[in-house]
Amino acid sequence: MSDLAAIVRKSRTESVVESLRAEGVYDSSRRIEPYDDDSTAVPVLDAPTEAEIDDLVETHLPPRERGxxxxxxxxxxxxxxxxxxxxxxxxxxxxxxxxxxxxxxxxxxxxxxxxxxxxxxxxxxxxxxxxxxxxxxxxxxxxxxxxxxxxxxxTETIHTEHGTRYALDLAEVMFSPGNKVERARMGEVVESGERVFDMFAGIGYFALPMARAGASVTAAEIDPVSYRWLVENAQLNGVTENVRAVLGDCRTVETTADRIVMGYYEAHAYLESALDALVPDGIVHLHEATPEPRFPERPVERLRTAAAAAGRTVDVLDTRQVKTHSAGVLHGVVDARVD
Missing domain, CATH: 3.30.300.110 (Met-10+ protein-like domains)
Incomplete structure (x- = not known):
């Protein structure tokens, strides 16, 4: 039945599409269309057995033949x-x-x-x-x-990525689609029970995937609006016990961490505070907006300099480009172990 469609509430469309893709029954050759005021019709190849839908109907959905x-x-x-x-x-x-x-x-x-x-x-x-x-x-x-x-x-919505749900208002807080892979990656590299300090948590971009993986996350956010969404998102994802949300400057937060996430382009200015909180042999993820010819050397050197001032040494584990920040400038990350 080529006109088969799953009917779902509009607020759940994105998460259901992700589930249908994983199940192998999402029909990407046809368009998703409004079904009624509250629901959308999502094209499927066959009746889903795992994704939670409201109804399964036969309805014509036009092909995705036009850009x-x-x-x-x-x-x-x-x-x-x-x-x-x-x-x-x-x-x-x-x-x-x-x-x-x-x-x-x-x-x-x-x-x-x-x-x-x-x-x-x-x-x-x-x-x-x-x-x-x-x-x-x-x-x-x-x-x-x-x-x-x-x-x-x-502008208020709920966005779903790899099972993590982000409630937000795009008129109030930022959300970078280009960081999708990095957000998912943080939920994969962390270990259950690990102590994490997310110094620039926002609405929970990195904190939520890590908390869902079982980490104990101290998430600092200085902006009251983003902080409100951070708290709401911890509840939305059922990880309130794993997230300690702190409103304020991350440099004033008292915590001890096995892993520190520094997801801010000027995060190098906060390295002293980060290293104070990081245990020996802990891991830091340092984000930076860097001119292309100077990546990864500049953020690596900044990290080594800060570590040396604290009497510590750095073992670089990985460097990678997340996305283009602006003309000639990239958003990169350095993963390093600090003794």
Whole structure:
């Protein structure tokens, strides 16, 4: 039955799709479409036996044969707008997050053009109901800026990755789709019972996967809004016993850790506090925004210098690029054991 579809609540669409993929019954050749005001129709190849769905029906779902450009052209959108449309975007729960780039000197993607592109993106992604144009991230509290360009305007959502659920409001807190692999990885490298200090926890980006893996996580967050979501997400994922959420500057937190996560681009400035909390032979994950030619040498040298000042030595375990930060600058991570 090629028109078979699983009916699920909109808030659960993303997590159910992930489950259907794992089960091997998700039909990626057809589009997810709204089913009614509260539900979506997710195309499946066969009746799922593991994923939790509300109903299984036969309903026509159009094929995924058109990209954004094709859809804009079919809608009669001007060629210059079609040419300027973004080539990539991210679906975060029920929100499409799209980067229109720097348009300060480019009138091609003005407000009406963004709205046209946003409407087309909603047609492409039936599970979403709002499109947000990504803005910048400002200050040590990493406050986002952005604007709703299409849809109902609901920026609060629940996003699911590898079983971890993140409740958030994209108008209030940042969420980087490019960190997806790194978030999942932290839940894989940590051991059950391990003591972790997440110095820049945000809404629980790294803390939640590690807590779900059985680690005992002290998660510090200086921004009250992100802290509120961190506490809510610990409850949402059933890991309140594994997460000690602390509102305040991570440098004032008293803790002892086997592993420290420093998921902030300027985290090197906090290395003294990190090493004070890290046990001998503990592991640190140091994030940094680094000019490409200077990675991994610069963050490694910064770590070695800080360790030497504390009378300690560093054994680099791994270095990797997470994503591009900006032109010529990458977001990289250094994993190291410090004696």
């Amino acid at each position: 954004l450009g094709d859809l804009l052209k079919a809608r009669g959108t001007a060629d210059d707008v079609v040419d300027a449309a973004p080539s990539s975007w991210a679906v975060i729960g029920s929100v499409v997050l799209v980067d229109f780039g720097d348009v300060s000197n480019d009138e091609t993607i003005d407000r009406p053009a963004r709205e046209a592109i946003g409407d087309a993106l909603l047609e492409l992604h039936g599970e979403a109901d709002t499109v947000v144009a990504r803005g910048g991230i400002a200050g040590t509290r990493r406050d986002p800026s952005g604007e709703v360009v299409a849809g109902v305007g609901e």
